[in-house]
Amino acid sequence: MRCIVRFYCIALLLCGPAFGSGDDEAFVVLPVDEAFELSARRDGARIAIRFDVTDGHYLYRDRLSVLSGGKPVGLAALPEGVAKDDPYFGRVQVLPQGFGSTFADAGHGEFTVRYQGCAEAGFCYPPQEREFRIAAEDTSLHISRDPRSRPRSRPF
Numbered sequence: 001m002r003c004i005v006r007f008y009c010i011a012l013l014l015c016g017p018a019f020g021s022g023d024d025e026a027f028v029v030l031p032v033d034e035a036f037e038l039s040a041r042r043d044g045a046r047i048a049i050r051f052d053v054t055d056g057h058y059l060y061r062d063r064l065s066v067l068s069g070g071k072p073v074g075l076a077a078l079p080e081g082v083a084k085d086d087p088y089f090g091r092v093q094v095l096p097q098g099f100g101s102t103f104a105d106a107g108h109g110e111f112t113v114r115y116q117g118c119a120e121a122g123f124c125y126p127p128q129e130r131e132f133r134i135a136a137e138d139t140s141l142h143i144s145r146d147p148r149s150r151p152r153s154r155p156f
Helices: 002-020
Strands: 036-043 046-053 057-060 065-068 071-073 082-086 090-095 099-104 110-115 117-119 128-133 141-143 152-154
Touching: 036 110, 036 128, 046 057, 046 110, 057 082, 065 099
Parallel strands: none
Antiparallel strands: 036 046, 036 141, 046 099, 057 090, 057 117, 065 071, 065 110, 082 090, 110 128, 141 152
């Protein structure tokens, strides 16, 4: 009896990887700032924001908002989105591709972007909040990162 049990254990150890291998790549959870890269820059009296959405990910359109001067502001030319039957939120509009939008700078370059998104593989990120401070004369491109680190700036 022990011989049979050992045989099956050894067979599972040797053959187990063959059952799990294939052409499909394993799903890797990206850091939120890689899945949804957010950048912002000043465009005169307006602020332009841009989301670059990694393939296989999407943002919830109705969970995207901007606060400037502590008050909600409207985003210009936000894409309609794609209808999705989401397992968590039901019928929603999602943004599966990169997009840009602008808003009037009511808060002197200080604003907060709130958003939430998921990976098509079934992993959803918690709601995110990123703060920006862009001086009136600043023309740099600011790229958002984890709130524990400061946003990076690049010349535009």
